[in-house]
Amino acid sequence: MNQASLYQNANQVQRHDAKLILEEFASTLQWRSDGEDALLDVGSGSGNVLMDFVKPLMPQGAQLVGTDISSQMVGFASKHYQTEERTQFRVLDIGCKRLPQELSGSFDHVTSFYCLHWVQNLRRALGNIYDLLRPEGGDCLLVFLASNPVYEVYKILQLNEKWSAYMQDVEQFISPLHYSSTPGEEFSQLLNEVGFIQHNVEIRSEVFVYEGVRTLKDNVKAICPFLERMPAALHEDFLDDFIQIVISMNLQQGDQHKDQDKKFISPYKLVVAYARKSPDIVNNVMIETAHQKLLKGLN
Numbered sequence: 001m002n003q004a005s006l007y008q009n010a011n012q013v014q015r016h017d018a019k020l021i022l023e024e025f026a027s028t029l030q031w032r033s034d035g036e037d038a039l040l041d042v043g044s045g046s047g048n049v050l051m052d053f054v055k056p057l058m059p060q061g062a063q064l065v066g067t068d069i070s071s072q073m074v075g076f077a078s079k080h081y082q083t084e085e086r087t088q089f090r091v092l093d094i095g096c097k098r099l100p101q102e103l104s105g106s107f108d109h110v111t112s113f114y115c116l117h118w119v120q121n122l123r124r125a126l127g128n129i130y131d132l133l134r135p136e137g138g139d140c141l142l143v144f145l146a147s148n149p150v151y152e153v154y155k156i157l158q159l160n161e162k163w164s165a166y167m168q169d170v171e172q173f174i175s176p177l178h179y180s181s182t183p184g185e186e187f188s189q190l191l192n193e194v195g196f197i198q199h200n201v202e203i204r205s206e207v208f209v210y211e212g213v214r215t216l217k218d219n220v221k222a223i224c225p226f227l228e229r230m231p232a233a234l235h236e237d238f239l240d241d242f243i244q245i246v247i248s249m250n251l252q253q254g255d256q257h258k259d260q261d262k263k264f265i266s267p268y269k270l271v272v273a274y275a276r277k278s279p280d281i282v283n284n285v286m287i288e289t290a291h292q293k294l295l296k297g298l299n
């Protein structure tokens with residue numbers, strides 16, 4: 001996904017989830033007492049989730065680094081938010097073999113919203129997130145899709161000879177946890193393996209309702225990696241086929257005839273993971289947080 005402006009205008013679900021989860025975790029994140037926190041966000045995209053929901057939670061003197069694998073996304077975010085103080089955007093592939101030295105061990109917090117389902121090598125991504133945190137400790141809040149009906153629609157579209165040439169590598173775009181019957185356990189295990197001794201992983205079952213054919217098509221256009229591979233003249237045909245498959249999967253609500261009245265339901269599973277790097281500083285904070293119960297197992 002490379003079209004930042006399309007994404008910025010059709011990311012209601014992503015914004016909705018990030019806003020709610022950040023409100024919930026605002027007091028769990030371990031803010032520094034000197035207010036000099038440094039936070040790196042992984043897969044910031046067009047940047048509006050980071051600027052609208054993460055930045056307002058941070059102390060005045062805090063430093064913010066938004067990162068993304070796509071230079072187009074980074075360019076868009078830099079242009080739109082370059083006037084913000086102590087904020088920068090830069091290219092980073094969180095699945096890279098070697099982190100840039102200047103980023104390694106430099107952050108108090110790492111956040112990531114709706115990005116890690118794009119990364120096949122989750123273990124390497126988590127290892128990098130662990131290494132981005134300061135050696136003396138830090139925490140991370142990671143939110144991403146375990147599963148979504150969009151992946152089943154992609155697989156059916158790939159079988160259609162009209163689209164198969166553009167979708168040979170469809171599996172590369174399916175969340176690495178989509179097929180797991182125990183995604184929470186799998187992700188917890190990975191967090192353990194890379195060194196996060198303290199963590200809490202939840203799998204939340206959510207439902208989003210898309211109102212009208214156009215809304216669903218715009219949301220698909222904003223994230224579908226296959227459209228940019230085909231001529232623009234084919235896009236609407238592809239999206240029409242997408243909608244037909246959604247209907248055949250019984251994800252249309254009601255039997256409205258007008259396109260704008262049609263509703264589509266998307267039941268999906270979200271991974272919400274919070275982890276701390278250092279076991280030493282946890283006890284004081286745990287006593288006060290709203291997540292005391294949730295995190296009890298971490299003590």
Ligand SMILES: C[S@@+](CC[C@H](N)C(=O)[O-])C[C@H]1O[C@@H](n2cnc3c(N)ncnc32)[C@H](O)[C@@H]1O
Pocket residue numbers: 001011014015018042043044045046047048049067068069070073092093094095112113114115118119223
């Ligand atoms: C759905 S967008 C989420 C953007 C933003 N976090 C939000 O919540 O609106 C996913 C972003 O992850 C980025 N991404 C995908 N793979 C990545 C990787 N390996 N490293 C860093 N970013 C990646 C994409 O380029 C895209 O901008």
Ligand SMILES: CC(C)=CCC/C(C)=C/CC/C(C)=C/C(=O)O
Pocket residue numbers: 014114115145148149150153219220223246251264265266
């Ligand atoms: C009803 C139905 C199939 C809805 C799917 C809607 C949709 C556009 C899902 C996108 C999921 C995704 C990969 C989001 C993202 O990375 O931001």
